[in-house]
Every structure is written in structure tokens, then in C-alpha cells.
Amino acid sequence: MRKAITGHKAVAEAMRQIEPDVFAVYPITPQSEIAEYYAEYVHEGLVRTELIPAESEHSALSACVGAAAAGARVMTATASQGLALLVEVLYIAAGMRLPIVMALANRALSAPINIHCDHSDAYLARDSGAVQVFCESAQEAYDYTIMAQKLAEHEKVRLPVLVNLDGFTLTHTVQPVDLLEDEVVRRFVGEHNPVFPLLDVDRPVTWGAFAMHDYYFELKRAQESGMEAVPQVFLAVQREFSRVSGRRYAGFFEGYHLEDAEYVMIVLGSTAGTAKAAVDELRKRGLKAGLLKPWLWRPFPANELAEALRAAKAVAVLDRAFSFGTMGALYEDVAAALYAAEHRPTLANYVYGLGGRDTSVPDLIKVFEELRRIPRTEWTLRYIGLRE
Amino acid sequence: MAELLGWRELPLGGVVAGGTARELNKTGSWRAERPIWHEEKCIQCLVCWLHCPDDSILIQGAKVRGVDYEHCKGCGVCAAVCPKDAIEMVPERRAVCAKP
Numbered sequence: 149m150r151k152a153i154t155g156h157k158a159v160a161e162a163m164r165q166i167e168p169d170v171f172a173v174y175p176i177t178p179q180s181e182i183a184e185y186y187a188e189y190v191h192e193g194l195v196r197t198e199l200i201p202a203e204s205e206h207s208a209l210s211a212c213v214g215a216a217a218a219g220a221r222v223m224t225a226t227a228s229q230g231l232a233l234l235v236e237v238l239y240i241a242a243g244m245r246l247p248i249v250m251a252l253a254n255r256a257l258s259a260p261i262n263i264h265c266d267h268s269d270a271y272l273a274r275d276s277g278a279v280q281v282f283c284e285s286a287q288e289a290y291d292y293t294i295m296a297q298k299l300a301e302h303e304k305v306r307l308p309v310l311v312n313l314d315g316f317t318l319t320h321t322v323q324p325v326d327l328l329e330d331e332v333v334r335r336f337v338g339e340h341n342p343v344f345p346l347l348d349v350d351r352p353v354t355w356g357a358f359a360m361h362d363y364y365f366e367l368k369r370a371q372e373s374g375m376e377a378v379p380q381v382f383l384a385v386q387r388e389f390s391r392v393s394g395r396r397y398a399g400f401f402e403g404y405h406l407e408d409a410e411y412v413m414i415v416l417g418s419t420a421g422t423a424k425a426a427v428d429e430l431r432k433r434g435l436k437a438g439l440l441k442p443w444l445w446r447p448f449p450a451n452e453l454a455e456a457l458r459a460a461k462a463v464a465v466l467d468r469a470f471s472f473g474t475m476g477a478l479y480e481d482v483a484a485a486l487y488a489a490e491h492r493p494t495l496a497n498y499v500y501g502l503g504g505r506d507t508s509v510p511d512l513i514k515v516f517e518e519l520r521r522i523p524r525t526e527w528t529l530r531y532i533g534l535r536e
Numbered sequence: 537m538a539e540l541l542g543w544r545e546l547p548l549g550g551v552v553a554g555g556t557a558r559e560l561n562k563t564g565s566w567r568a569e570r571p572i573w574h575e576e577k578c579i580q581c582l583v584c585w586l587h588c589p590d591d592s593i594l595i596q597g598a599k600v601r602g603v604d605y606e607h608c609k610g611c612g613v614c615a616a617v618c619p620k621d622a623i624e625m626v627p628e629r630r631a632v633c634a635k636p
Contacts, residue, residue: 246549351554
């Protein structure tokens with residue numbers, strides 16, 4: 149059923165259909181509407197979810213950790229400073245291998261305080277051990293929220309999954325979204341089979357035990373095996389979702405005119421839509437421009453990405469956050485992926501869109517044009533739309 | 537000390553099966569002071585057993601029979617709550633040398 153709804157409503161609808169046992173949450177702009185919609189569903193009796201209005205994001209995710217360890221299917225949602233506050237617990241959720249799905253309505257981190265989109269919150273959680281997926285549209289936010297549940301709970305993965313959607317650009321704009329039937333989503337996500345649930349009194353266990361120099365290292369290596377399992381499971385989940393939804397998801401990233409592209413832009417999230425318009429315009433002018441939009445950011449699909457860039461002469465990697473003191477985080481991922489590759493296109497790094505700064509089609513066309521004149525791979529930040 | 541396991545052998549998320557910590561972790565080695573139980577003063581009220589945070593007061597037939605020195609960390613709670621001063625805290629070094 150096609151509906152004109154916001155990204156928030158799309159995520160809330162996916163959550164209603166998944167119907168987690170526990171949704172612990174604290175409101176923050178631009179995420180609050182997810183919690184508000186869901187509170188309505190609870191009030192109207194549409195779901196049996198235990199909604200926990202926590203006193204902070206730190207408490208919200210802590211409640212999720214406890215509930216997930218008890219064996220419940222759990223979700224939460226946050227943004228910006230809320231993510232910053234709960235990130236301590238996110239590392240714990242990943243270390244304890246708890247499958248918690250979290251919508252992250254991307255918003256810039258303070259200071260200065262700001263409510264609009266950039267990816268500094270997602271970048272803060274980069275090394276937390278959570279899987280991270282980025283969405284271009286409300287449709288993708290809906291679809292990936294559903295897919296994330298299956299990915300997180302897979303027996304080989306068992307990790308928190310962050311579904312990133314750009315604050316305001318996706319969360320607050322109304323877009324056409326095709327929703328699946330409730331029953332289809334329910335069948336797709338299936339039953340949750342918790343491992344070592346605390347409520348299983350016949351098999352008592354200790355969760356969150358202490359580990360010293362003799363075991364900490366091995367336990368962290370075991371955690372990495374969860375990440376190692378993600379790519380295969382991600383593709384399998386996409387295949388199954390494509391079958392039930394009729395929409396096509398195949399791969400760790402979407403390529404747009406990528407096959408024969410000589411000049412490629414790599415960008416996360418909603419700006420990929422703007423980049424598609426720029427690519428269309430440049431193709432009309434005869435430039436072989438293309439786009440690579442990663443859906444999966446952690447774990448980073450390095451080999452597949454390097455392979456997809458085999459025809460590229462030059463690549464612009466766009467980062468919507470600083471990683472102060474070094475290059476953009478996505479740029480470093482791409483540079484590292486290409487270092488081991490046979491074909492190494494010229495790379496340039498652009499920082500853009502901080503604090504909700506608008507990035508237009510002409511802005512991105514300019515990047516493509518500049519890219520043609522950059523002679524060799526740079527270790528210098530360039531900026532889009534920054535006043536000197 | 538039990539043989540250390542490789543990373544592939546560890547349970548998901550570092551979960552520890554019930555009861556195994558007691559077998560593997562002889563926390564008695566942490567102790568700086570040792571509780572000495574004096575049976576002649578003990579009135580078998582079991583207050584020490586109720587308060588011991590490590591389940592280290594040994595019980596047989598609902599009667600105190602001594603202290604599990606393999607696990608007792610020497611916190612001294614038992615001595616502090618005993619209404620008859622039947623438990624005495626002795627520095628570990630002295631307790632070991634004197635072999636009470």
C-alpha cells in the first residue's frame with residue numbers, strides 16, 4: 149500500500165509491524181516523532197510492546213540491554229547528543245552480542261548546538277561494534293528497519309544495528325512509501341530466538357561478567373566474528389526482502405551509472421538522491437559520471453567497493469562530518485580499500501552539509517568538474533559550500 | 537588454573553554458565569584478613585551465613601561448620617554482624633604462619 153508519509157512515520161510503521169517486546173526511548177529532535185507515533189500505537193492497543201519512557205538515552209539503551217539479555221526483542225531510537233550519551237552502553241550491547249535495532253535520525257553534535265543533519269553522531273558510534281546502515285529515502289528507512297531486525301537477530305550476527313536516516317531531510321519530509329502488509333512483515337522477521345535468555349531459570353547464566361587480560365582479548369575477537377558474519381547475512385536478508393517486497397536490494401551499496409563511470413562520487417544517506425540528479429545532468433553533457441551509495445557502512449565492504457571502482461579514473465568521497473585531525477572517516481575507508489587493489493583511481497575528499505547546510509545539484513556538479521582536474525590522490529580536505 | 541580457552545570456544549557475548557565461576561575462580565587468594573570461627577562462642581543464629589556476600593559460610597544440617605577459605609575474600613562482614621564475637625578477623629599472614 150502506497151502512502152505519503154514522513155520518514156519518521158515510515159520507521160514507526162515498520163516498528164509497529166515488527167512489534168518488539170520492548171521499546172525503551174528518550175525523545176530528542178529530530179527523532180522524537182518516532183517515539184510519539186509509537187506511543188500512540190501503544191495507547192490505541194495496536195501493539196503489545198512495553199514502551200519504556202526512560203529518563204535519558206543512557207537509561208533507554210540500558211533498559212534495552214537488560215530486556216535483550218532477558219530474551220526480549222527490543223528497539224530504540226535516538227539522534228545526536230542522545231547517541232553521544234548512550235554510546236557507552238552501545239559498546240556494551242555490542243560486546244554482549246545483543247540484537248538491538250536503533251533508528252538514528254542523524255543530527256549534528258554540539259558545539260555549537262544545532263538540530264539539523266550531519267553524520268557526526270553516526271561517526272561517533274563508528275567503532276562501537278554496532279552494524280551501521282544508511283538510507284537515502286523514507287522508503288529505504290522503512291525497508292532497512294525491517295531488514296535490520298532480521299540481520300541483528302541472525303544467530304551468527306547478534307549485534308546492535310543502527311539504521312541511519314538524515315534528520316529533517318528524511319525524518320520530516322513527506323514522501324511516497326510503499327508499505328507491506330502487517331502479516332508479510334511479521335512472517336519476514338519471524339520468531340525471535342534469544343540465546344541464553346536470563347528468564348530461562350532452568351539454565352541460569354551470568355551476563356556481563358568481568359574479563360581480565362586472560363580472556364578480554366579472546367572475547368573481543370569473538371565479537372569481531374559477529375561483524376565478519378554480517379556481509380553474507382546482509383545479502384541473504386536483502387534477497388529474501390526483495391522477494392517478499394518486490395523491491396530490489398542486492399549488494400552492500402547501490403550503484404547509479406557506476407558500471408562504466410570514470411568519475412565517481414561516494415556519499416552516504418539522502419545526498420545520494422542529489423548526486424543522482426547531478427550524474428543525470430553530467431551524463432547528458434557526455435561525462436561518464438556515476439554514484440556509489442553505501443547502504444552498509446559497518447562492516448565496511450572494502451573488497452566489493454574496490455572491485456566496483458575498477459573503471460574509475462577519479463573518485464570524490466563525501467564526508468558529512470569532520471574526523472578532526474585527519475581525513476573524513478568514509479574517505480579513509482575508501483582509501484584503505486583501494487590501497488590493496490590493483491586499480492587505484494585518484495581520490496579526493498570533500499566535507500559537506502555540516503549542521504544541515506544544504507547541498508545542491510550544482511554544488512555536486514562542481515565537484516565532478518573539479519574532480520577531472522585533480523592530478524593525484526590527495527591528503528587534503530576540500531569543502532562544499534563553505535564560505536572562506 | 538584451568539587451561540585457557542581459544543576465542544572460538546567462548547560462549548556468545550561472554551556469557552558464563554551458572555555455577556561455573558565458583559569452580560574456576562578461587563577468590564580466596566584475594567584475602568588479606570581471614571575470619572576464624574570459634575565454635576565454642578557460636579550460638580548458631582546463622583546471621584553470618586545470611587550476610588556473607590560470597591556464600592562462604594559452610595553449613596551442614598542448618599548449622600555453621602566453618603568458612604570456605606577457597607572463596608572467602610576476607611571482607612569481614614561475618615565478624616561485624618556476629619552478635620557473640622564468635623568470628624575473629626586475623627591478618628592472613630599471621631593466620632597462615634600460626635596454623636590455627
